[in-house]
Amino acid sequence: MRISRVQAFVCDAGWRPWTFVKVETDEGLVGWGECSDSRNPHGVSGSVRDLEPLLIGEDPRAVQRLYWDMLRSFRQNLGGTSHKAIAGIELALWDIKAKALGVPVYELFGGPMRDRVQLYWSHCGTTRARHGDKLGLPPLRGYDDIVALGQEVVQRGFRALKTNIVIPGDPPRTYFPGFDRGYNGTDGVVTSEVLDQIDKLIGAFSQGIGGNGQIALDLNYNFRPAGVIEIGRLLEQFNMQWIECDTWDPRALLQIKQSIPQRLASCESLVSTRQYRPFLELQTVDTAIIDVPWNGFGQSHIIGQMADAYELTVAPHNYYSHLADLHAAHLCASLPNIRIMEIDIDDVPWKTQLITRPPKIEDGYIHVPKAPGWGADIVEDVLKEHPYPD
Ligand SMILES: [Mg+2]
Structure with a gap:
């Protein structure tokens, strides 16, 4: 299974934005993560875009390795909006891994x-x-x-x-x-x-x-x-x-x-x-x-x-x-x-x-x-x- 697309979505939830990450795979399995930030949604979604090339073609189930790859890529900006983007993607990867195994994430x-x-x-x-x-x-x-x-x-x-x-x-x-x-x-x-x-x-x-x-x-x-x-x-x-x-x-x-x-x-x-x-x-x-x-x-x-x-x-x-x-x-x-x-x-x-x-x-x-x-x-x-x- 390989990652084919990584996208951020921002919606207007009345008085603040909600931000989501969708990770798609070549096998049709899709994962979702939320990384809402009330004040910098464009910073978060922009960082998701910056991370997409690092992830395309990778096996989404190697969640830990991909987390640390993303962190190394952004290590001069630890924290803040860039970390929220990493978190949103990581959450979507856990969703895919757990769905692939047919279990809830907490399992x-x-x-x-x-x-x-x-x-x-x-x-x-x-x-x-x-x-x-x-x-x-x-x-x-x-x-x-x-x-x-x-x-x-x-x-x-x-x-x-x-x-x-x-x-x-x-x-x-x-x-x-x-x-x-x-x-x-x-x-x-x-x-x-x-x-x-x-x-x-x-x-x-x-x-x-x-x-x-x-x-x-x-x-x-x-x-x-x-x-x-x-x-x-x-x-x-x-x-x-x-x-x-x-x-x-x-x-x-x-x-x-x-x-x-x-x-x-x-x-x-x-x-x-x-x-x-x-x-x-x-x-x-x-x-x-x-x-x-x-x-x-x-x-x-x-x-x-x-x-x-x-x-x-x-x-x-x-x-x-x-x-x-x-x-x-x-x-x-x-x-x-x-x-x-x-x-x-x-x-x-x-x-x-x-x-x-x-x-x-x-x-x-x-x-x-x-x-x-x-x-x-x-x-x-x-x-x-x-x-x-x-
Ligand atoms: Mg508080």
Whole structure:
């Protein structure tokens, strides 16, 4: 079996692009991988084009060799968009290999460890504040609407949610300095106004959820350690799943972990074992977040095992299409140290039509698929109905 074509597709998923890689073979077997990046889709798809000549004519089942060939080819650009392109191709190669053997991908990694994985509803309130109008979802005009959203999460079977700094109003806002107008994007300091907004937001979600679940707050890259610590201490009164923040400095993260009462989750932007190693060695987090579409499956699996050796749990970073949901579910099905899995519930209405076999999501859990490969393919006709602007 030989690779005959490698293509990237970018579609417009409402407020962000989704990027997919399709690898075709001379025997007709096709593999799909997702490597969505909200900000640089053309960089990712361009890198896929740059890698195609390296892959044409090769046996797609030699996944490890091809991964390292691609990495050597791009080694002066390790990480970033080029690594996402490598990951998307690598994921499509695992799909082909597993389909050729007639097994799900996790079988190649000794799975399944479990039949289903607990989910948390991610960007809860964030998506409604930014795109609720477009999606026809209930408005977030006041904190009562946040209470109602917390109740909805529980009614729909979930026991965990993650939000960002959402400020209800007409229109509602989110606090992302640098993205949202009116805030400096680099200072990373916490004001008393922001502390008050966070206190009200988490208080309203807590009231809505009652004793039925936990809340995670993702602070992204928006604060320096002193700010994250201040927020962590403010939220001591609530039942938090974790505090989440991003930084490229492992010692800064360790300082946060040692200073707040809650569990800390981070590392979503890292790619490759080499970037994770200092964060894991210092045990800077309780839960290491791993992005499969950015790392590929082989590296994600090794990073998860490395985390296990340091007594840490992992959680997939996953806010994409259902294909990435499947990539994440397969990772959870092949590791022994899963905390929980991320998923976006508020999304474009055609999300389930984009895939041949949408994942089964029930009572706040995703069921691990049983069909060969990832368990489903992308429906190209639906993909092409939503072109992303060049
Ligand atoms: Mg995050």
